[in-house]
Amino acid sequence: MAAFRDEVGDAGTVCVRGGGTRWLVGAVPSHAGDVRQISAPLGIESIEPAEMTVVVGSGTTVADLASALSEHGQEVALDGPVGATVGGALMVGRNPLRRGRLGEIADVLLQADCVGADGQAFTAGGPTVKNVTGFDLCRLLVGSLGTLALVGRVILRTRPLPEAGAWMVGEAPTGIVMEALYRPATVLWDGVRSTVRIEGSCADVADEIRCLEALGFTAADEPVLPAGWDRWSGTLPEGGVRALGSGVVHKPGPVGAPEVSVGVRALADRLRDAFDPLRRLNPGRDPYRMTA
Amino acid sequence: MVISPLTRSLLGRLAVRRVDPITDPLERDLVEVLGRGRVEAGIGAQSLYSHDGSVTRGGRAGIVCFPESTAEVAACVSVSVSHGRPFVPRGAGTGLSGGAVPCDEPVMVVTTRMDVIHEVDVERRLAWVGPGVVNLDLSRHLEGTGLHFAPDPSSQQACTIGGNVATNSGGPHCLLYGVTSAHVLAVEVVLPDGEVVILGAEEGRAAGYDLRGAFVGGEGTLGIATRICVRLTEDPPEVATLLLDFDRVAGAADTVSAVIAAGIVPAALEIMDQRVIEAVEPFAHAGYPLDAAAVLIVELDGLPAGVATAIDRIEVIGTAHGARTVRVAADEDERTRIWKGRKSAFGAIAVIKPDYYLNDTVIPRTRLTEVLSRVYEVIEERDLIVMNVFHAGDGNLHPLIVFDAREPGVMERVLEAGEEIVRISVEAGGVLSGEHGIGLEKKRFMSMQFSPADLEAQDRLRRAFDVEGLANPAKVLPSGASCGHVTSLGRAPDGTWV
Numbered sequence: 001m002a003a004f005r006d007e008v009g010d011a012g013t014v015c016v017r018g019g020g021t022r023w024l025v026g027a028v029p030s031h032a033g034d035v036r037q038i039s040a041p042l043g044i045e046s047i048e049p050a051e052m053t054v055v056v057g058s059g060t061t062v063a064d065l066a067s068a069l070s071e072h073g074q075e076v077a078l079d080g081p082v083g084a085t086v087g088g089a090l091m092v093g094r095n096p097l098r099r100g101r102l103g104e105i106a107d108v109l110l111q112a113d114c115v116g117a118d119g120q121a122f123t124a125g126g127p128t129v130k131n132v133t134g135f136d137l138c139r140l141l142v143g144s145l146g147t148l149a150l151v152g153r154v155i156l157r158t159r160p161l162p163e164a165g166a167w168m169v170g171e172a173p174t175g176i177v178m179e180a181l182y183r184p185a186t187v188l189w190d191g192v193r194s195t196v197r198i199e200g201s202c203a204d205v206a207d208e209i210r211c212l213e214a215l216g217f218t219a220a221d222e223p224v225l226p227a228g229w230d231r232w233s234g235t236l237p238e239g240g241v242r243a244l245g246s247g248v249v250h251k252p253g254p255v256g257a258p259e260v261s262v263g264v265r266a267l268a269d270r271l272r273d274a275f276d277p278l279r280r281l282n283p284g285r286d287p288y289r290m291t292a
Numbered sequence: 293m294v295i296s297p298l299t300r301s302l303l304g305r306l307a308v309r310r311v312d313p314i315t316d317p318l319e320r321d322l323v324e325v326l327g328r329g330r331v332e333a334g335i336g337a338q339s340l341y342s343h344d345g346s347v348t349r350g351g352r353a354g355i356v357c358f359p360e361s362t363a364e365v366a367a368c369v370s371v372s373v374s375h376g377r378p379f380v381p382r383g384a385g386t387g388l389s390g391g392a393v394p395c396d397e398p399v400m401v402v403t404t405r406m407d408v409i410h411e412v413d414v415e416r417r418l419a420w421v422g423p424g425v426v427n428l429d430l431s432r433h434l435e436g437t438g439l440h441f442a443p444d445p446s447s448q449q450a451c452t453i454g455g456n457v458a459t460n461s462g463g464p465h466c467l468l469y470g471v472t473s474a475h476v477l478a479v480e481v482v483l484p485d486g487e488v489v490i491l492g493a494e495e496g497r498a499a500g501y502d503l504r505g506a507f508v509g510g511e512g513t514l515g516i517a518t519r520i521c522v523r524l525t526e527d528p529p530e531v532a533t534l535l536l537d538f539d540r541v542a543g544a545a546d547t548v549s550a551v552i553a554a555g556i557v558p559a560a561l562e563i564m565d566q567r568v569i570e571a572v573e574p575f576a577h578a579g580y581p582l583d584a585a586a587v588l589i590v591e592l593d594g595l596p597a598g599v600a601t602a603i604d605r606i607e608v609i610g611t612a613h614g615a616r617t618v619r620v621a622a623d624e625d626e627r628t629r630i631w632k633g634r635k636s637a638f639g640a641i642a643v644i645k646p647d648y649y650l651n652d653t654v655i656p657r658t659r660l661t662e663v664l665s666r667v668y669e670v671i672e673e674r675d676l677i678v679m680n681v682f683h684a685g686d687g688n689l690h691p692l693i694v695f696d697a698r699e700p701g702v703m704e705r706v707l708e709a710g711e712e713i714v715r716i717s718v719e720a721g722g723v724l725s726g727e728h729g730i731g732l733e734k735k736r737f738m739s740m741q742f743s744p745a746d747l748e749a750q751d752r753l754r755r756a757f758d759v760e761g762l763a764n765p766a767k768v769l770p771s772g773a774s775c776g777h778v779t780s781l782g783r784a785p786d787g788t789w790v
Binding site for chain 2: 050051093094095103105107132135137148159161175201203204260264267271290
C-alpha cells in the first residue's frame with residue numbers, strides 16, 4: 001500500500017486503470033486532459049473460509065480471485081468481462097448476474113485501504129463480516145468510479161459455492177416461474193422467454209429442474225451478454241432483457257445518462273468536493289453518467 | 293344577554309390564560325408548523341426524551357416535536373436550523389448506544405406518529421413504510437403474503453423501522469440475510485438543510501454514488517428518514533431449529549467456526565452461556581440443560597433437502613466438538629420456546645442483579661474461543677459477573693455485565709471491564725460495534741480502531757450531508773463538542789432488549 005500511496009502522490013491528476021474492460025463507463029466525453037495512469041496492487045493476501053472473507057489487492061483480476069476462492073469452496077459477488085479487476089468491478093459497482101443467491105455488490109466490500117486526494121492513506125470499514133462502527137464509507141466507494149478515493153487493497157465478503165446449479169430456459173410467464181422457485185439466483189426475461197439460474201443442494205436443484213421441466217423448460221448454457229450490449233436500471237426496452245428482481249435491463253446499443261434530482265446531484269457534488277475538491281482523482285469520470 | 297364590563301374583563305383574562313402566549317420564538321415557530329398538540333416543551337417531555345434504551349446520559353431534550361408527514365419533518369428541521377438549534381431524530385428510543393440521547397437541548401423530532409404502511413407490492417417484493425412503523429408490525433401485516441421483513445433485532449416488538457435504518461440494526465437472522473442496509477432499497481430523507489431527497493431506487497442500484505448505503509446507519513446525523521422502501525424476503529419453505537449443548541463454552545464456539553468453514557451458512561447461530569441458561573430456563577421452559585456450560589441455537593432454512601443435509605452435517609460437526617446432545621425442534625411450539633428463551637434473555641437477568649451494562653463488539657469468528665476466555669478473565673479479575681448471549685455466527689459478542697449500582701466502587705470496575713473488552717476485541721482484529729452503533733457511548737473508543745486520517749474521511753461524508761453540523765451533533769465521531777458520559781450508569785429502563 002505504501003508504494004501505491006507514493007504513486008498516487010498529492011499533486012496532479014491521476015487515475016487507476018484496471019483491466020480496461022469498462023473503461024468508458026461514466027466517462028465525460030468533453031474531458032480532455034493528461035491524466036497520469038497507475039495500477040493498483042496485485043495479489044491475494046489471504047483466504048479465510050471460516051471467516052468468509054478474502055484480503056486482496058484491487059488490481060487482481062476477478063477471474064484469478066474466483067479461481068483461488070473456488071479451491072476453498074468459496075466465491076464472491078463480483079463478476080465482469082474477461083480481464084476485469086476486483087477494483088474495477090467495485091468501482092463500476094454493478095450487481096452480479098447471480099444476484100439472487102450471491103447478494104448485491106454493495107454488501108461485498110467490508111474494508112477498503114485507500115489513498116485520498118490529499119495523498120493520505122486511510123481505511124474505510126472494518127475486517128469483520130458485521131460492522132456498524134462509524135460512517136459507512138465502503139458503500140460510498142462501491143460504484144464511485146474512483147472519484148472519491150483510490151482503492152488499493154480490500155477485504156471482501158465471500159460465500160460458500162453452491163453444491164449444484166443449473167441454467168434453464170422456457171416460455172412460462174415469469175409470475176409462474178417466481179412462484180415455482182425458492183430464491184432463484186437469476187431470472188432473465190426478454191418478453192417471451194425466461195432464462196433461469198437455480199442453485200442449492202443437489203437434491204433441491206434436481207427437484208426444481210423437474211418442476212421447471214413440467215413448465216416446459218429445458219437445460220441452457222449460461223447466457224452471455226452479446227457484443228455491443230449495455231445494461232441499465234429501468235423498464236424493459238424493445239429487444240432488451242430484464243433481470244427480474246434486480247432492476248437491471250440488458251439491451252443492445254449504448255445507454256443514456258440517467259435522470260437525477262437536483263437535490264441528489266447537489267449532495268453528490270458536496271461529497272466530491274469534500275473528498276476531492278481539486279478533482280485530482282479520475283477527473284474524466286462522473287458516476288452520474290453511468291447506469292447501474 | 294348583556295355582559296357587564298367586569299365580566300368582559302374577567303372573560304378576557306381567562307381567554308388569555310387558556311392559551312398561554314409562547315415566549316420562546318423557536319417554540320412559537322414549531323407550534324405554527326405542527327399546532328400546539330404536537331409540540332411539547334414541558335419538563336415532563338424533556339425528561340422523558342432525555343434518555344433512550346442505553347445507560348448513557350447526556351444533556352437534556354429541548355422542545356419535543358411529533359410530526360406526521362414528510363413536509364412537517366422538513367418544516368421542523370428548517371425551523372430548528374433557522375434558529376441555529378441542533379435537532380435529534382428519534383424513533384421508539386430503544387437504541388443501546390445513546391444515539392438518541394440529546395445534548396444541549398436540541399429539538400427532538402420524534403417520528404413514531406409516522407406509522408403508516410403506505411404500500412405493499414407483493415409481486416415486486418417491496419413495501420413503502422413510515423419511519424414510525426414498528427419492526428414486528430410490518431412482518432405481522434405481511435402474514436399470508438409469504439413474505440417478511442428480514443431484520444429482526446430482539447427489540448423488534450418495540451423498535452421502529454426508522455430507528456433500524458438509523459442504526460443499521462441487526463438481529464439473529466442477519467447471519468444469512470444481512471443487516472438492515474441489505475433490506476433498504478430506497479429512502480426518502482429530509483436532509484439537514486431541509487431539502488427532501490430520495491436516495492436509492494425501488495429496483496436496482498440508483499445512478500451515481502450509493503447515497504442510500506451511506507445514509508443507512510448514519511445514527512441520525514445525516515438527516516431524517518421519512519419514508520422507507522424495504523425489501524421483502526420470501527418465507528423459507530422449510531425451517532429447522534437445533535439446540536446443541538456443551539460442557540465447555542469453547543466447544544460451542546469452535547462448532548460455530550467449523551460450521552461456517554464447512555460451507556454451511558445457517559440463518560442464525562446463537563450462543564448462550566450457563567448464567568443465561570439458568571436465568572431464562574425457569575420461565576422459557578425451552579429445555580435448555582441447566583448443567584450445560586453453553587448452548588448453541590442453530591436455525592437452518594431453505595428447501596427441504598438442503599436443510600436435511602445441513603442438519604446431519606451440523607450434528608456431526610457439533611458432536612466432534614463435544615456437543616452432548618443435538619436436539620432438533622420437533623414442532624413449531626418447541627421452536628418458539630427455544631427462541632423465546634433467546635429473545636427474552638435480557639428480561640430475565642433482573643433475577644441476578646438489578647443493573648446491567650451491555651457491550652456489543654465483533655471479532656473474527658475463528659477467535660471466539662480465545663476472546664471469550666479473555667472476557668471471562670477480565671470479569672473475574674474485577675470481581676464482576678458477566679452473562680454471554682450473542683450472535684456467534686457473525687462473531688458479534690454481547691457481554692452483559694450485571695451488577696448492583698448501590699455497591700460502592702462497582703461502577704468504576706464495570707466501566708473498566710467494558711473498556712477492556714472493547715480493547716481485546718479490537719486487538720483480536722475486531723470492531724467496536726456490530727449492531728448497536730457508536731452514538732455517545734463508544735465515540736471515545738473510535739481512535740482504538742481508526743487513525744486520524746480514517747476519522748477525517750468519515751467526517752467528510754458527514755459534512756457533505758450536514759454542512760451546518762446541526763443534525764444530532766456530538767455523536768459517532770470523537771471530534772467536536774463533548775457531551776454525554778457513561779460514568780453515571782443507571783438502571784436500564786424497563787423493556788430493554790438486545
